Amino acid sequence: MTFVQLMETGWNTVGLAPWVVFLPIAGLLANLMFGKYLGERGAGVLASLASGLAFGVSILMALNLASYPEPQVLKLAQWISVGSFNAGWDFRVDTLSVTMMLVVSGVGTLIHIFAIGYMHSDVRLNGDPGRYSRFFVFFNLFIAAMMVLVTANNYLMLFVGWEGVGLCSYLLIGFWFEKGKDGIGNALAAKKAFITNRIGDFGLLLAIFLLFWNFGSLDFDAVFQKAHEVAKVMPGVIQAITLLMLLGVAGKSAQLPLFVWLPDAMAGPTPVSALIHAATMVTAGVYLIARSAGLYVLDVSAQLVVTWVGALTALFAATIALGQNDIKKVLAYSTISQLGYMVAAVGMGAFVAGMFHLVTHAFFKALLFLAAGSVILGMERRALEAGSHHGETHTDGHAIDPQDMRNMGGLRSRMPLTFWVFLAGALALAGVAPLAGFFSKDEILAYALVHQPAVLVVLALTALLTAFYVARQVSLVFLGNPRSLEAHTAVESKPVLTIPLVILALLSIFGGLVNLPGIHFLETWLEHSVQAAEKGEFILGVVLVSLMLALSGLLLGWWVYGRRPVSSAASADPLQAVLGRLFVAVQNKWWVDEFYDWLIIKPFQRLSHFFAKAVDEMVIDGVVNGLGYAAIFAASLIRFLHGGLARSYALMMVVGVTIILAYLILR
Amino acid sequence: MEPVINYLLLSGVLFSLGVLGVLMRRNAIVVFMSLELMFNAANLAFITFARMYSALDGQVFVFFVMAVAAAEVAVGLALMVAIFRSRRSIDMDQLNSMKG
Numbered sequence: 198m199t200f201v202q203l204m205e206t207g208w209n210t211v212g213l214a215p216w217v218v219f220l221p222i223a224g225l226l227a228n229l230m231f232g233k234y235l236g237e238r239g240a241g242v243l244a245s246l247a248s249g250l251a252f253g254v255s256i257l258m259a260l261n262l263a264s265y266p267e268p269q270v271l272k273l274a275q276w277i278s279v280g281s282f283n284a285g286w287d288f289r290v291d292t293l294s295v296t297m298m299l300v301v302s303g304v305g306t307l308i309h310i311f312a313i314g315y316m317h318s319d320v321r322l323n324g325d326p327g328r329y330s331r332f333f334v335f336f337n338l339f340i341a342a343m344m345v346l347v348t349a350n351n352y353l354m355l356f357v358g359w360e361g362v363g364l365c366s367y368l369l370i371g372f373w374f375e376k377g378k379d380g381i382g383n384a385l386a387a388k389k390a391f392i393t394n395r396i397g398d399f400g401l402l403l404a405i406f407l408l409f410w411n412f413g414s415l416d417f418d419a420v421f422q423k424a425h426e427v428a429k430v431m432p433g434v435i436q437a438i439t440l441l442m443l444l445g446v447a448g449k450s451a452q453l454p455l456f457v458w459l460p461d462a463m464a465g466p467t468p469v470s471a472l473i474h475a476a477t478m479v480t481a482g483v484y485l486i487a488r489s490a491g492l493y494v495l496d497v498s499a500q501l502v503v504t505w506v507g508a509l510t511a512l513f514a515a516t517i518a519l520g521q522n523d524i525k526k527v528l529a530y531s532t533i534s535q536l537g538y539m540v541a542a543v544g545m546g547a548f549v550a551g552m553f554h555l556v557t558h559a560f561f562k563a564l565l566f567l568a569a570g571s572v573i574l575g576m577e578r579r580a581l582e583a584g585s586h587h588g589e590t591h592t593d594g595h596a597i598d599p600q601d602m603r604n605m606g607g608l609r610s611r612m613p614l615t616f617w618v619f620l621a622g623a624l625a626l627a628g629v630a631p632l633a634g635f636f637s638k639d640e641i642l643a644y645a646l647v648h649q650p651a652v653l654v655v656l657a658l659t660a661l662l663t664a665f666y667v668a669r670q671v672s673l674v675f676l677g678n679p680r681s682l683e684a685h686t687a688v689e690s691k692p693v694l695t696i697p698l699v700i701l702a703l704l705s706i707f708g709g710l711v712n713l714p715g716i717h718f719l720e721t722w723l724e725h726s727v728q729a730a731e732k733g734e735f736i737l738g739v740v741l742v743s744l745m746l747a748l749s750g751l752l753l754g755w756w757v758y759g760r761r762p763v764s765s766a767a768s769a770d771p772l773q774a775v776l777g778r779l780f781v782a783v784q785n786k787w788w789v790d791e792f793y794d795w796l797i798i799k800p801f802q803r804l805s806h807f808f809a810k811a812v813d814e815m816v817i818d819g820v821v822n823g824l825g826y827a828a829i830f831a832a833s834l835i836r837f838l839h840g841g842l843a844r845s846y847a848l849m850m851v852v853g854v855t856i857i858l859a860y861l862i863l864r
Numbered sequence: 865m866e867p868v869i870n871y872l873l874l875s876g877v878l879f880s881l882g883v884l885g886v887l888m889r890r891n892a893i894v895v896f897m898s899l900e901l902m903f904n905a906a907n908l909a910f911i912t913f914a915r916m917y918s919a920l921d922g923q924v925f926v927f928f929v930m931a932v933a934a935a936e937v938a939v940g941l942a943l944m945v946a947i948f949r950s951r952r953s954i955d956m957d958q959l960n961s962m963k964g
Binding site: 841847851 | 886
């Protein structure tokens, strides 16, 4: 940037954009090399600082955009240049990418700080304190990869970030790869997430190939400029691209039918669930659709498919969340459900509403997960102390599952701060006015009423279920009496854990202000980068209905679970008496995993078995062994020549010499 | 002086006897002696030609052949002793471990 440009544009901060990637990378390199010598506090603070500085850079860019909101591109490096095709490492700084940057680094930093305290206990419980700095290396790597994703100016760089966050997700789900069910459970969960995401990435990659083939460029601006033209000539291409992209979104954002990996991803440490599997990475799909708005608005049927995938996912996951007993699994299904909300929103064309819900959801879901982490730490305190006394972990024979809500109860008086922040997050999730979730959810519902009334019904039903399972969770965890010794002896977590919780709670309460009806700050902000951003509507009827649904869901949940709290860990779920077999189905997640096992995994394994036995062992080994046997057979034909008699060799030599001499003489 | 051809004939006969000895005898010592016979047949031919052409090259060569033959016998007899120690026999036909 020359001085003249600087004078023209004021203090242009676009030049700082690469630092949102480089700062976390610097943090991870430092931790990689010196993490062992820094000590826990040093490693954690370093990583948090790297993420926090990236947040600072994002704020500077946001301030700059506030006065000069047009998209800017910084060309950092040439990457691929073949013929007329160019794909470089360009940083796109516009209101949409900066919004994502702020969420990723802001919420990310808070979760980093929380993890300083959480991982301190976690590495001791799992008996390997040496792994502490590795966690923060992965965490910073994730921030860097996510920043590459959101700052990309073309689909190829976006894909680089897309794969990078997938890798970090895999690494962090399998952080305790040698633990879990049968000592392999966590590794299997990581593998499941990775492979399921590959299916989605396959779709995204095909979409990128189609874009390249038909547009000749992968730069966002070039593609969207040409999109109208292409849509007129070949509408099928746009449809194929958008639907293939949806497959990628379904993988990354855990939508039907590829959502199965996200609940299993809870095998990772809780800060991972908060950062990657709730607040940021899984929203990449929503971001992708919002970024590709210029393509989606051109194909109504693709939009319809996206909308219904999102809406059905929202409802489906919400039903499953009703019957889960693991505190993190409930939140995982809730995340899938809320992601469904966002996907439905961006599918309908309500890109701003979708992004709004993405932001508020990042606040309250990160809060809920971190509060759940605080609860889990409280439950694990006994095991931790027993472990540190005896120098080993999980040795007391009656080790209970510290994440099972049936073992909790009565934590309200024991962990008051955690209770209040969890309640704030829960009410925001349920959509109670005037918390963050209320405004963003209502904007989606209002948009649905105008554009897709059928979707409204599904989403409203989801809202009711959401409020219900939220009430169930709060009741089971915090109300009543403790149902285990662990819950009885739980105490409040340390400040390093609770301070991020309080900040996130404040964000969850006041986060709705960013797009308050009437002011619509986020909308005027985003309309510079999202095409076809429409003014959100504030429909009083929808607001009242949704508020009524949220409150009645909460009330119903309290009536079932809170009024007469479950007395012991072994007693049946009160909902089972009401729903009967339906509850069993919900508890078993509608047997989706079993269905996939039967439909895909088992046939695939049988096919592999067939190839291993019939093709590999018979055909390929047959050819190889056959060549060997052929050589042996050929050798047996002339074996008599080597009888082992030295005299016969001598005779052959004599005969040979005679023949050669005869030839030389007689020729 | 005898014509050259007689010396060469003697040399050829000696050489053939040596070859036959190598091929037909089973006792390794006799095989060795037959080998020596072949060497000396060659030596005789060398000397014959040296005289015939009045050149010393052939005579010098004979000394080399004798030295090499002495070394060869030393190695060969050592081998023979080693084989006899392990096999209790120096019958050539029983040394068939090279059989394919």
